[in-house]
Amino acid sequence: MTKIKICINKGTTKFLFILFTLIVIFCSLFLMSPIQSADNSQQQITANATIQINVAISLSGNLSVGIWFINRTNPDDIVLVKGGSNYNASYNFNGTDNPTFSNETLYWITIDSTTNTPIDICTRTNANLTSGSYFIPNRNLTWNVTKTFNNATNPPYPPTVWFNETFGWDLDNLVADNEQSGNFYLRFALDVPSDQQAGSYNNTLYFCGKENSYTCGC
Amino acid sequence: MDKKTKLLIILIVLSFVSPQIVKSDVGVGLSYNIQEIFVEDLKENCIIYSIYNPFDGDIKAQISVQDNIKRYVSRIEPTELFLPGYHGNPNDNNAKLANKANVKVCFYGNPIRWPPFYPRDYDGGIVASSVTGSMTGTMGSAAVSSVFAPLTLHLGSIQVFYRFLGIIIITTIVIIFVILKIKKKLPK
Numbered sequence: 001m002t003k004i005k006i007c008i009n010k011g012t013t014k015f016l017f018i019l020f021t022l023i024v025i026f027c028s029l030f031l032m033s034p035i036q037s038a039d040n041s042q043q044q045i046t047a048n049a050t051i052q053i054n055v056a057i058s059l060s061g062n063l064s065v066g067i068w069f070i071n072r073t074n075p076d077d078i079v080l081v082k083g084g085s086n087y088n089a090s091y092n093f094n095g096t097d098n099p100t101f102s103n104e105t106l107y108w109i110t111i112d113s114t115t116n117t118p119i120d121i122c123t124r125t126n127a128n129l130t131s132g133s134y135f136i137p138n139r140n141l142t143w144n145v146t147k148t149f150n151n152a153t154n155p156p157y158p159p160t161v162w163f164n165e166t167f168g169w170d171l172d173n174l175v176a177d178n179e180q181s182g183n184f185y186l187r188f189a190l191d192v193p194s195d196q197q198a199g200s201y202n203n204t205l206y207f208c209g210k211e212n213s214y215t216c217g218c
Numbered sequence: 219m220d221k222k223t224k225l226l227i228i229l230i231v232l233s234f235v236s237p238q239i240v241k242s243d244v245g246v247g248l249s250y251n252i253q254e255i256f257v258e259d260l261k262e263n264c265i266i267y268s269i270y271n272p273f274d275g276d277i278k279a280q281i282s283v284q285d286n287i288k289r290y291v292s293r294i295e296p297t298e299l300f301l302p303g304y305h306g307n308p309n310d311n312n313a314k315l316a317n318k319a320n321v322k323v324c325f326y327g328n329p330i331r332w333p334p335f336y337p338r339d340y341d342g343g344i345v346a347s348s349v350t351g352s353m354t355g356t357m358g359s360a361a362v363s364s365v366f367a368p369l370t371l372h373l374g375s376i377q378v379f380y381r382f383l384g385i386i387i388i389t390t391i392v393i394i395f396v397i398l399k400i401k402k403k404l405p406k
Contacts, residue, residue, distance in 0.1 A: 053250055054270075056248070059244055059245060067358045110245070114272050204361070208363075214368040
């Protein structure tokens with residue numbers, strides 16, 4: 001068997017040591033310098049592009065303050081009963097400002113005329129309707145939408161589409177699909193499970209306007 | 219007619235009128251002209267967005283960044299702003315768009331990421347939401363409207379390469395020194 005012996009004398013070691021020290025210093029300086037200059041390297045992109053996209057949506061005044069549920073046959077009764085179905089959102093049928101229609105909903109979403117591209121309006125909840133550690137599942141909270149028509153029968157009641165916690169790709173999450181203008185009228189309802197614990201249940205509904213070709217990201 | 223009767227009549231009239239008071243529409247608009255941004259490592263790059271309010275209700279708009287680009291945000295200025303309602307001609311889009319405020323969203327090319335080279339493109343977006351306050355009902359849902367501007371973030375990788383090159387050189391030096399030390403200690 002042949003053994004290979006590496007002989008390094010003291011001079012070579014010193015030379016290597018100095019060389020490596022220089023490399024270390026060089027590397028350290030190289031790596032440190034961009035960090036020190038990071039604050040001075042700020043760039044700003046200004047409006048140079050020729051295409052400007054505008055997207056604007058609004059909630060009707062009655063929707064923007066939130067929806068709450070009442071007993072439709074007895075609107076003054078705001079206490080809901082276990083096992084009750086299709087509890088009515090308070091402004092589902094209270095429209096009085098348009099003499100052409102009766103019983104129109106006061107919940108709607110508007111795509112403003114400044115919007116210059118087709119958009120979707122997606123909806124989701126932040127969570128189930130929750131009261132402390134108890135909750136009413138999202139699928140018990142339902143909605144329906146119609147464009148243009150707002151009367152006693154449109155949007156249809158009771159609603160049939162339930163909420164989800166994610167926007168996803170599901171068309172059921174879309175209040176508006178590839179639209180550039182108009183009003184989208186909504187009605188909401190709530191089913192209370194028969195074994196539901198007492199409490200005041202709340203959550204948040206999100207309505208997100210975004211370009212049609214992109215996923216909902218709000 | 220005595221005072222009490224007058225007051226009663228006023229209250230009755232108000233009770234009829236109050237449901238018919240039209241509440242203001244509340245919403246927010248987002249104007250943008252950039253949908254992708256390139257950020258070099260260890261550098262900051264910013265985009266200006268216009269937040270506008272074409273609706274009649276006053277709003278407090280909140281700005282946030284969503285999805286995979288979120289972790290590269292260095293600052294958003296401001297994150298919240300007040301925009302008064304627009305009460306001009308509803309058909310004048312230029313006037314509506316002028317009721318705006320600018321928001322600067324900046325990204326920093328943080329080179330410490332894993333895997334070190336890929337992926338270099340991240341998708342996400344900027345969200346402007348109108349905040350109107352909490353819900354007043356006893357049982358139900360608060361409602362929030364938002365608008366979304368998609369954004370793809372491209373991160374540079376050249377500095378990362380040099381950073382790793384430095385680590386490789388330093389590691390090699392350490393290994394060589396260890397070998398030399400061991401060599402020295404070994405009996406001849």
